[in-house]
Amino acid sequence: MFTQIPLEHILLLSAALFTIGILAVITKRHAVVVLMGIELIFNAASLNLVAFSRHDPTLLQGQMFSLFVILVAAAEAAVALAIVLRVYQHFKTANLNQITSKEV
Amino acid sequence: MLFYIFAAVAVLSGAYMVLTRNLLYAGFSLLLTLLSIAAIYVLLFADFVAVTQLMVYVGGVLVLILFGIMLSSRVHDKSVMSENTNVGWGISISLLTLIGLSYTIWQAGFSSLPWIQQADTNVLGGQKSTVHLIGIKLMTDFVLPFEIASLLLLIALMGAAYIATDKEKV
Numbered sequence: 001m002f003t004q005i006p007l008e009h010i011l012l013l014s015a016a017l018f019t020i021g022i023l024a025v026i027t028k029r030h031a032v033v034v035l036m037g038i039e040l041i042f043n044a045a046s047l048n049l050v051a052f053s054r055h056d057p058t059l060l061q062g063q064m065f066s067l068f069v070i071l072v073a074a075a076e077a078a079v080a081l082a083i084v085l086r087v088y089q090h091f092k093t094a095n096l097n098q099i100t101s102k103e104v
Numbered sequence: 105m106l107f108y109i110f111a112a113v114a115v116l117s118g119a120y121m122v123l124t125r126n127l128l129y130a131g132f133s134l135l136l137t138l139l140s141i142a143a144i145y146v147l148l149f150a151d152f153v154a155v156t157q158l159m160v161y162v163g164g165v166l167v168l169i170l171f172g173i174m175l176s177s178r179v180h181d182k183s184v185m186s187e188n189t190n191v192g193w194g195i196s197i198s199l200l201t202l203i204g205l206s207y208t209i210w211q212a213g214f215s216s217l218p219w220i221q222q223a224d225t226n227v228l229g230g231q232k233s234t235v236h237l238i239g240i241k242l243m244t245d246f247v248l249p250f251e252i253a254s255l256l257l258l259i260a261l262m263g264a265a266y267i268a269t270d271k272e273k274v
Contacts, residue, residue: 027194077165
């Protein structure tokens with residue numbers, strides 16, 4: 001049988017991924033990289049849900065939550081990339097700092 | 105032991121995604137992170153979630169992100185590179201977040217909670233996979249979120265197609 005992975009180690013991995021996502025969201029200027037950071041944050045949250053779901057006697061509530069998280073993340077990515085493409089067509093750049101400082 | 109290898113791969117490629125300035129390298133290191141997270145899902149007895157992660161993230165979202173990189177930057181000049189901003193604030197905020205989260209996890213002692221210690225053995229209960237149970241759950245307990253999710257996906261599809269079309273030319 002498998003040796004159990006300690007729960008704290010999974011939570012620490014999830015915290016590290018969450019931190020990397022926050023770092024990407026704050027420091028990057030290109031809009032697509034900010035979206036990649038947001039995807040990383042979603043993944044960290046859903047890793048937590050699956051980690052606790054391992055100890056659920058009915059076994060499935062956390063996994064169902066993480067399935068819905070993945071689904072909402074997919075919808076969010078589609079709409080956000082469509083918005084990024086429109087913004088790029090309008091401003092001719094995807095750099096967030098230049099977008100806020102330019103006249104419409 | 106396999107868990108720590110995949111965790112190291114996930115964290116290292118995530119860090120490379122932040123550190124590199126080439127957008128395509130960032131996209132492919134995000135691919136590596138998502139793949140190792142899917143492997144960790146398998147190790148956590150969540151096979152259906154792992155396959156969904158592979159199909160939706162690696163097959164869908166990452167291809168969309170690569171499309172976004174290709175369409176929103178001119179590859180010939182230097183704009184496939186992305187500059188950094190707010191580096192000091194970003195590093196300090198994320199370090200504080202990491203320290204706070206680690207301290208909270210270490211102090212909370214989740215492993216000594218009673219409901220976790222009771223359910224800690226015989227996790228899968230003799231069954232081989234979670235697909236059967238997830239199917240039953242989706243059609244009984246979670247049928248309302250399931251239907252709302254399908255509606256959400258339809259709205260997101262229509263909205264994305266409407267936003268991305270060029271309105272002057274149509």
